[in-house]
Amino acid sequence: MNILEKITQHKLAFSKSERKVAEVILANPQVAIHSSIATLAKMSDVSEPTVNRFCRRLDTKGYPDFKLHLAQSLANGTPYVNRHVEEDDGPEEYTKKIFESTMASLEVARQSVDINTINRVVDLLTQAQKISFFGLGASASVAHDALNKFFRFNVPVVYFEDILMQRMSCMNSSEDDVVVLISHTGRTKSLVEVAQIARSNDATVVGITSQNSPLAKECNLVLSLEVPEDTDMYMPMASRIAQLTLIDILATGFTLRRGTKFRENLKRVKDTLRGSRYDKRNEQ
Amino acid sequence: MNILEKITQHKLAFSKSERKVAEVILANPQVAIHSSIATLAKMSDVSEPTVNRFCRRLDTKGYPDFKLHLAQSLANGTPYVNRHVEEDDGPEEYTKKIFESTMASLEVARQSVDINTINRVVDLLTQAQKISFFGLGASASVAHDALNKFFRFNVPVVYFEDILMQRMSCMNSSEDDVVVLISHTGRTKSLVEVAQIARSNDATVVGITSQNSPLAKECNLVLSLEVPEDTDMYMPMASRIAQLTLIDILATGFTLRRGTKFRENLKRVKDTLRGSRYDKRNEQ
DNA sequence: CTGATTTTTGTTAAAAAGTTACAAGAAGGT
């Protein structure tokens, strides 16, 4: 795939002049991508068609195509990696690491999430009479955020931080209600109990949690997110961001399902805020 | 850096025809890098020089140079681009787009954030007698999350969703208190007023908001995040994720500043939860 | 070692791609 490696491998298959071209490119690929075929030919002390032949031998269509491949190989192929913050990291390092770890976790989450389940959950949500979002600890703020999104849709939405309120709310739920339970580990006892209560009242229980956890087993549908554990600081960080992104996705799916006219409604909801805000023009 | 991102940002600065070119490229960048300027012009229904001008506007030397940049952006490593969800996107598309937009926004945020300010805010927080986190609407859940992180540090932390409580809390603040106000736009009147109250009581006010906003002007320190506006769904999405990441960073900075022994404390806080959870072994 | 054959390389010319200059047209302001 990487063209530079390919050049190195092919090296013996090249003719003498072609090898000269290879040397020049390997010595300074950054220069090569900004040179014309004429310049590169001169640098390698060969003729222009030789450079062209060199490119073709590497299964590219010609010199411009070769440059494209080279450019791609040279683009820093350092995808975001989960790097842990170290004891003696300064602000610059830890800021960078946290941003990158977060992005890396999102990438992992993206690959692990099951589109089918998302679709089914969106289905359920659009048909629900009442939607509840419950979480505890760090997941409480995720549920809180979900409330903030879904209440705009003009559907009855419920959110409680208090375990007792959660239980009572589920006790009163019925067949057409959807209860979304959020927990990274899926091992919080009281949330598992909430799931049981909700199910015994015929509500549909959706879990945003990790697969095969006790909570997952009590749910009708599980949206599992395989996010690397947040061991760094003994605080949930990336898991929570992934959960929030999932909420965004569900909310988006919801609005798309409801069609254009519904979206105008959302705009109106947003516009209502105008009175509570300083006008943009007031700024300077 | 990423040219696709750049195109999206510049979009409004483009002329009508240039925007046509932008659309075509964003819709299918893979095709673009393999097209000649003539083909691309035809696809966009503009003239060739227009395509050329489009490239120049993005600070490239011309079309070939632009293609090089584009190829690099498309190479693995920085594939994330802010792409908007379309009316007829299926679950697969919108899931992908939202994940990628979120990552792209984080990348933008990372580059825009000022490390020095972060460091100063961490300083302030470690020295604070009391820390308050206030936000309204979508930012309320961010403040909520901040509460969840900082209360573990054994510092008095305050969080209210209620405007009156926020005001009263600030009224009682004193010189050694830090008030962190979160608002994407920075134009929410009541939050600006909270900032004023806090300052008139000698508290230090830190804003997580956009630069030059009315709120920013009332703050002692502003942590600005330049995140592309979430116009898609009339709901705050990426901005909020960036804010949360910033909270993570501040929390991390805080714990690092406090040293190793302090971190053992955090572990103890986390371990306290054990009783409320199903043991990992109970699972199967 | 010689001559035939194949392979490699360079020269020349043509084609393709990209760029410049300029003029026509659209948009915006007075």
Added chain:
DNA sequence: ACCTTCTTGTAACTTTTTAACAAAAATCAG
């Protein structure tokens, strides 16, 4: 409605790349 400014396209031109062919080098059989 007129002037100015900004956009856009046409046409000419330059650069870059590729094709065709021929010369040179290398390989091999006898």
